[in-house]
Amino acid sequence: MRYAYFPGCVATDSxxxxxxxxxxxxxxxxxxxxxxxxxxxxxxxxxxxxNPKAALALNARTLSMAxxxxxxxxxxxxxxxxxxxxxxRELQDPATREKVNAVLARVDRRYEGRVRVRHLLxxxxxDIGPRKLxxxxxxxxxxLNVGAFYGCHLLRAPGSEAFDxxxxxxxxEELITVLGGRPxxxxxxxxxxxxxxxxxxxxxxxRMAGGELLExxxxxxxxxxxxxxxCHLVLDAYQGRAGKAVGAQAGLPILHLSQLVGLALGIDPxxxxxxxxxxxxAPVVRALEEREVLRA
Amino acid sequence: MRxxxxxxxxxxxxxxxxxxxxxxxxxxxxxxxxxxxxxxGEEIAICVQCNTCTSSCPVEVLEPDFNIRQLxxxxxxxxxxxxxxxxxLWACVRCHACVAHCPKHVNPGEIxxxxxxxxxxxxxxxxxxxxxxxxxxxxxxxxxIHEAGVTIDSIGWRGxxxxxxxxxxxxxxxxxxxxxxxxxxxxxxxxxxxAAAGEME
Numbered sequence: 001m002r003y004a005y006f007p008g009c010v011a012t013d014s015x016x017x018x019x020x021x022x023x024x025x026x027x028x029x030x031x032x033x034x035x036x037x038x039x040x041x042x043x044x045x046x047x048x049x050x051n052p053k054a055a056l057a058l059n060a061r062t063l064s065m066a067x068x069x070x071x072x073x074x075x076x077x078x079x080x081x082x083x084x085x086x087x088x089r090e091l092q093d094p095a096t097r098e099k100v101n102a103v104l105a106r107v108d109r110r111y112e113g114r115v116r117v118r119h120l121l122x123x124x125x126x127d128i129g130p131r132k133l134x135x136x137x138x139x140x141x142x143x144l145n146v147g148a149f150y151g152c153h154l155l156r157a158p159g160s161e162a163f164d165x166x167x168x169x170x171x172x173e174e175l176i177t178v179l180g181g182r183p184x185x186x187x188x189x190x191x192x193x194x195x196x197x198x199x200x201x202x203x204x205x206x207r208m209a210g211g212e213l214l215e216x217x218x219x220x221x222x223x224x225x226x227x228x229x230x231c232h233l234v235l236d237a238y239q240g241r242a243g244k245a246v247g248a249q250a251g252l253p254i255l256h257l258s259q260l261v262g263l264a265l266g267i268d269p270x271x272x273x274x275x276x277x278x279x280x281x282a283p284v285v286r287a288l289e290e291r292e293v294l295r296a
Numbered sequence: 297m298r299x300x301x302x303x304x305x306x307x308x309x310x311x312x313x314x315x316x317x318x319x320x321x322x323x324x325x326x327x328x329x330x331x332x333x334x335x336x337g338e339e340i341a342i343c344v345q346c347n348t349c350t351s352s353c354p355v356e357v358l359e360p361d362f363n364i365r366q367l368x369x370x371x372x373x374x375x376x377x378x379x380x381x382x383x384x385l386w387a388c389v390r391c392h393a394c395v396a397h398c399p400k401h402v403n404p405g406e407i408x409x410x411x412x413x414x415x416x417x418x419x420x421x422x423x424x425x426x427x428x429x430x431x432x433x434x435x436x437x438x439x440x441i442h443e444a445g446v447t448i449d450s451i452g453w454r455g456x457x458x459x460x461x462x463x464x465x466x467x468x469x470x471x472x473x474x475x476x477x478x479x480x481x482x483x484x485x486x487x488x489x490x491a492a493a494g495e496m497e
Contacts, residue, residue, distance in 0.1 A: 040486050
């Protein structure tokens with residue numbers, strides 16, 4: 001199993017623990033990651049607004065890098081998934097592709113439209129599969145109540161509807177169950193974390209995130225699992241401020257899917273970067289370690 | 297649990313955003329055509345104002361003055377400057393709920409993208425444009441996002457000071473974004489591609 005790995009910007013900067021965790025989980029499950037060290041940013045919507053042609057050309061370049069390796073692209077971010085998949089959809093149109101290829105030719109690249117953009121969640125459930133995952137679980141999530149926080153972009157990326165129902169998603173819950181945990185559902189799980197207005201309207205972002213965190217807490221969640229570094233950043237690092245904005249602190253640890261899976265697989269929590277969180281993950285780790293299945 | 301919305305209030309200095317207001321007059325009756333010719337805005341003509349978009353908008357719940365249906369209506373009414381100068385144009389979180397739910401496939405969220413593109417091209421200013429420009433600058437200089445740089449460019453040092461405690465907490469957890477940008481080795485190629493893309497039709 002081989003993928004061109006596109007961690008995105010945030011998972012290699014302030015949320016570096018997610019890149020670390022993804023690599024650890026991939027190595028554990030025998031997934032080979034081909035680094036696209038020279039890939040540019042997906043644009044995250046901002047570049048699409050400021051310079052849409054540049055955004056399309058840069059994403060075509062990233063896709064061409066994966067195509068040159070003969071593999072699909074792996075993302076660990078809702079927003080990267082959305083904007084790369086959107087560019088990929090546009091590039092399926094032969095006229096658009098030729099136009100973009102004329103520009104790519106100036107830097108000696110070409111894209112034929114053969115790459116699929118896939119998120120870690122899809123690879124875990126479809127390529128690795130529930131059986132192999134379950135067989136590798138060493139720290140079953142047990143009685144831990146895990147709330148999925150889907151966020152917006154993973155569900156609304158072009159092509160996602162073939163994998164999950166964007167209105168009533170269940171794939172993260174499925175993953176939680178495979179890892180032996182107890183999924184908790186709540187209304188805000190498909191809502192927005194507010195990341196995309198964090199620097200423009202922080203008040204708005206914080207009220208959004210704060211409301212969803214309290215909702216998850218009220219539903220009994222003890223930890224939230226996100227598929228996205230941007231949700232991860234807001235829900236973890238900004239949780240204290242979000243709590244202030246809505247008048248109550250949720251105190252919910254946040255785990256990216258790579259970390260949740262890594263913990264369940266028995267990978268050393270330090271290698272999953274859990275100490276880099278602002279809301280301590282230690283209580284979750286302790287609870288899991290008590291149930292750890294020790295193998296010779 | 298739903299968090300109570302703050303009381304409705306208009307932003308200072310703005311006349312009105314509601315339809316039928318006498319304070320705002322159409323200045324460009326064909327504005328909708330300009331939007332329809334901009335990527336993202338193609339389907340604006342077929343909007344029948346059913347309000348499905350606004351009903352699915354997570355921003356509207358917290359900030360009722362951000363009304364995406366009315367935004368589309370204002371474009372069609374030709375309120376060009378009113379729309380492009382509206383700071384609320386930058387309150388959309390790009391969640392694409394309206395895009396997913398619109399029964400006519402008007403792509404309201406992508407109309408916002410088109411409007412922001414036009415606003416940026418016209419040199420509009422404010423926190424929204426400032427962030428978009430900071431982001432684009434980081435891509436042009438580094439090929440990727442230098443989080444610290446984009447944040448400082450977006451909210452300024454005063455905004456950074458207001459983040460005080462959080463910055464210290466992140467620093468303590470080894471979570472502070474790198475102060476130094478790390479441009480791609482192939483940054484020249486990225487820059488050449490961005491320049492070439494500008495000539496694309």
